[in-house]
Amino acid sequence: MDSILSALFSSPEEEQHVLDWMAYSMLLMAAYTFISLLFVNVPYGRYSSSAYGFPVNAKLAWFVQELPAFLLPVCLLVWASSARSSHLANQMLIAMFICHYAQRSLIYPFLIRGGKPTPFLSFFLAFVFCLYNGFMQIRYLSHYAEYPADWATHPFFVAGCVLWLFGWLTNLHSDHILRNLRGPGETGYKIPRGGMFKYVSGANFFGEITEWVGFALAGQSVHSAAFAVFTVVVLSSRAFAHHKWYLAKFEDYPKDRKAFIPFLI
Incomplete structure (x- = not known):
């Protein structure tokens, strides 16, 4: 892997420069996405639309689109050598990233019960991002x-x-609550209760946002910060859309719940 990447870059300095610009580009993507999401919801799940391409099975979509964020890092670590990988701080940050995406790609998709198909465009963009x-x-x-x-x-x-x-555990617990909202044979949407859903409509989104804000705080780099900013932009929009949808659909929806930050927003 090192030899392949070395052939692409004339020096380690050039590769680091490219990595830096990848992070800056992600910040620009976050700004563009923020503006776009003011006018349209991310088109998957309850907001799916045939206008965004043919439908992809939900389990297959989650598995394939999240897998690169697990598989590529593992390959980079197995087939590359670097002294940085032996430093404790680097190892812990790498472990956080891989732990999240191991669960997200190898476990989460196979726990989904039903799930609306994902439009191809959403699936493809998620794959490219990962x-x-x-x-x-x-x-x-x-x-x-x-x-x-x-x-x-x-x-x-x-x-x-x-x-x-805390964010990772909150995300896992919130997903567990959502998966178990309906009993055998039941259909339709229900109000999620328990855990962080007591405080916010998007408890699962709050959990994942907290994860990557923590990752950025620990990592102190433009790369981790760009990821955190992009996550906040996408998932906060999703949380606001869910909150608005719940309030419109359920007359008895708890009025004291916030969208995605407890007691604040």
Whole structure:
């Protein structure tokens, strides 16, 4: 893998420059996405539309689109060598990223009960993003991210790791609640209750946003920050849309719930 990438770049400095510009480009994508989502919901799930391409089975879509963010980083680590990968802070950040996407690609899709098909465009864009982001994050962390020897005990790193773990567990628990809303043979939507759903309509989105904000706090790089910003843009829009939809559909929907930040928004 190193030899292939070395053939693409004339020097490590050039590759790091490209990785930096990938992060800046993601920030630009986040700005464009923010503006776009003011006018349209992300077209999957309850907002699916045939206008965005032919439907892809929900389980297959989740598995295939998330897999690059797990498989590519693993390949980069197995077939590449770098002293950075032996540093504790780098290892922990890499582990956070791979842990999330191992669950998201290898476990989550097969737990889905039913699920509306995903329009091809949404599926394709998610696949490209996972490929792009998976390479950028792990290549940077394994080869170019330099941290002080004691960074793993720095308050920012510790706080970031705690936030990531809290967000990851919240995301898993919220998904569990959503999967079990309907009993055998039941159809239709129900109000999710329990866990962080007591406070926000988008508890699963809140969990994932918290994960990547924690990751960015611990990583202290434009690469991790760009990922966190992009996640906030996409998932906060999704949370607001869900909140509005729940309020319109259910007369008894808890009026004190916020969209995605407890007690605030």
